[in-house]
Amino acid sequence: MIDQNTQRAEAHSFDEAMALQPQGSGRWQGLAHPGYQNMVGPFGGITAAQALKAVLLHPDRLGEPVSLTVNFAAAIDPALPFTIQAVPVRTNRSTQHWTLSMVQRDAMGEEPIVLTGTAVTAKRRTTWSAVDAVMPPVPAPQTLPRVPVVSHLEWLKRYDFRLCAGSLPVHWDDAEADSLTQLWMRDDPPRPIDFCSLTACADAFFPRVWLRRARMTPAGTVSMTVYIHVGTAELEASGTRYLLGQARAQSYFNGYFDQSAQLWNETGHLLATTHQIVYFKE
Amino acid sequence: MIDQNTQRAEAHSFDEAMALQPQGSGRWQGLAHPGYQNMVGPFGGITAAQALKAVLLHPDRLGEPVSLTVNFAAAIDPALPFTIQAVPVRTNRSTQHWTLSMVQRDAMGEEPIVLTGTAVTAKRRTTWSAVDAVMPPVPAPQTLPRVPVVSHLEWLKRYDFRLCAGSLPVHWDDAEADSLTQLWMRDDPPRPIDFCSLTACADAFFPRVWLRRARMTPAGTVSMTVYIHVGTAELEASGTRYLLGQARAQSYFNGYFDQSAQLWNETGHLLATTHQIVYFKE
Numbered sequence: 258m259i260d261q262n263t264q265r266a267e268a269h270s271f272d273e274a275m276a277l278q279p280q281g282s283g284r285w286q287g288l289a290h291p292g293y294q295n296m297v298g299p300f301g302g303i304t305a306a307q308a309l310k311a312v313l314l315h316p317d318r319l320g321e322p323v324s325l326t327v328n329f330a331a332a333i334d335p336a337l338p339f340t341i342q343a344v345p346v347r348t349n350r351s352t353q354h355w356t357l358s359m360v361q362r363d364a365m366g367e368e369p370i371v372l373t374g375t376a377v378t379a380k381r382r383t384t385w386s387a388v389d390a391v392m393p394p395v396p397a398p399q400t401l402p403r404v405p406v407v408s409h410l411e412w413l414k415r416y417d418f419r420l421c422a423g424s425l426p427v428h429w430d431d432a433e434a435d436s437l438t439q440l441w442m443r444d445d446p447p448r449p450i451d452f453c454s455l456t457a458c459a460d461a462f463f464p465r466v467w468l469r470r471a472r473m474t475p476a477g478t479v480s481m482t483v484y485i486h487v488g489t490a491e492l493e494a495s496g497t498r499y500l501l502g503q504a505r506a507q508s509y510f511n512g513y514f515d516q517s518a519q520l521w522n523e524t525g526h527l528l529a530t531t532h533q534i535v536y537f538k539e
Numbered sequence: 540m541i542d543q544n545t546q547r548a549e550a551h552s553f554d555e556a557m558a559l560q561p562q563g564s565g566r567w568q569g570l571a572h573p574g575y576q577n578m579v580g581p582f583g584g585i586t587a588a589q590a591l592k593a594v595l596l597h598p599d600r601l602g603e604p605v606s607l608t609v610n611f612a613a614a615i616d617p618a619l620p621f622t623i624q625a626v627p628v629r630t631n632r633s634t635q636h637w638t639l640s641m642v643q644r645d646a647m648g649e650e651p652i653v654l655t656g657t658a659v660t661a662k663r664r665t666t667w668s669a670v671d672a673v674m675p676p677v678p679a680p681q682t683l684p685r686v687p688v689v690s691h692l693e694w695l696k697r698y699d700f701r702l703c704a705g706s707l708p709v710h711w712d713d714a715e716a717d718s719l720t721q722l723w724m725r726d727d728p729p730r731p732i733d734f735c736s737l738t739a740c741a742d743a744f745f746p747r748v749w750l751r752r753a754r755m756t757p758a759g760t761v762s763m764t765v766y767i768h769v770g771t772a773e774l775e776a777s778g779t780r781y782l783l784g785q786a787r788a789q790s791y792f793n794g795y796f797d798q799s800a801q802l803w804n805e806t807g808h809l810l811a812t813t814h815q816i817v818y819f820k821e
Binding site for chain 1: 605606608610612613628629631633634636637638640651652653655656657659661663664665666667668669670671672715717718751752761762764766768769770787788789790791792793794795797799801809812814816818819820821
């Protein structure tokens with residue numbers, strides 16, 4: 258465990274990525290973090306986390322996040338700052354509805370949209386609670402080898418992955434298989450999990466179509482939704498320990514497949530369920 | 540099958556509900572249809588379908604719907620018209636990103652938000668396709684009795700439901716159970732399925748928490764996402780036949796539970812997968 262009271266010499270790269278600059282009126286400026294660079298633009302999970310961060314930073318926010326949907330409308334240029342606008346468009350007694358957009362000003366002074374989204378925050382009350390999606394029986398993360406990063410993709414180096422089932426194919430031989438992956442994950446270096454890093458983890462699975470087909474076709478998330486099933490107290494209890502992620506696809510049809518996933522903490526609390534629809538080329 | 544070339548004496552109530560009036564600039568006016576009235580305001584599925592209809596009606600639309608997220612921000616007043624705004628905020632070569640909002644002008648002339656949303660439409664190309672979420676073995680709808688409508692809720696009368704598993708509890712005795720429901724559904728009278736009616740069906744399941752707990756607690760959908768895994772051709776092939784819906788919950792935590800569901804046509808094609816997060820009182 259990291260002692261949070263210790264002054265650390267270096268900021269965590271995740272915290273650097275979440276450091277948005279207030280521009281007033283619910284607008285924040287940020288920049289893609291080089292440590293989370295993906296194939297084209299930044300890792301989508303970090304972008305989704307930045308969008309949620311804008312909601313969490315908003316002075317008018319009511320409660321904690323319950324639901325987040327982000328739509329990746331265009332590749333984010335890592336060389337240009339972006340502006341996130343978070344607007345609390347409707348505030349009820351216990352829920353608040355947000356719209357989100359991210360733009361990048363280009364050389365022409367235009368501000369094309371690169372992300373759209375919505376979020377719901379809520380003041381939760383203590384109610385009857387239960388987890389129906391029980392954590393599958395898997396080996397403890399400490400007993401599993403860390404997945405070596407053989408890729409040049411920077412963002413993969415920011416995570417410690419321990420695979421239980423459903424690795425990337427060893428042979429890309431078009432041998433069709435199941436789309437299920439189960440893997441432990443945590444930030445590297447370890448960092449206490451929070452709503453933003455949980456959101457990033459929701460996008461940490463490689464494209465299901467690669468596993469399903471043993472074929473590496475270009476793929477990219479179009480829309481991702483995260484439902485959060487914890488409050489701050491339960492997140493804090495998760496500390497810097499691993500999350501177990503489980504992901505599978507249900508349909509692949511003419512260029513788009515879906516992915517449904519769960520994220521549990523080590524004690525088996527279901528922290529989040531998440532869904533996405535992903536473009537694939539062929 | 541209904542012969543679509545036959546002039547019908549009466550419009551289908553679903554088509555009446557989808558009859559939005561163009562107001563220009565991507566704005567449409569509509570009204571909650573009395574035939575789809577739910578406990579408080581209209582059935583959420585019909586509202587989601589109306590939001591999608593605004594996208595489909597838009598003259599600048601590219602392709603067919605792939606993803607829709609709607610957030611129910613407030614109860615819709617069935618006595619007042621509403622205005623839906625659909626904006627194509629980003630159009631790429633093969634995908635288009637939409638923002639959606641619905642407002643109702645009140646007596647003070649204010650226009651509070653009652654719904655937010657986003658959608659993605661896309662020009663699909665023919666690719667390798669597969670269904671991983673295989674339709675479960677269930678009896679054919681014709682062999683099952685129609686679920687009698689014992690409720691006063693109007694919208695239930697607009698559907699023909701045939702239950703395979705997971706009915707509403709007979710005894711509301713707090714006997715905890717599984718949250719799985721499988722049921723056949725179609726419009727009554729039968730109507731060829733389209734993107735809007737498919738979207739409505741995605742919200743046709745009663746709240747999972749009622750089944751799970753055998754306790755009728757107030758509940759209402761906060762956010763719903765629908766991923767569409769068919770094009771117009773596959774929908775037309777589904778005709779007026781039944782859809783099999785399967786729904787279950789994964790987590791119930793301090794006032795909110797999730798629901799994940801699938802909708803197959805009678806031949807086992809997975810037409811849509813859908814997810815929602817739902818408020819429950821206790």
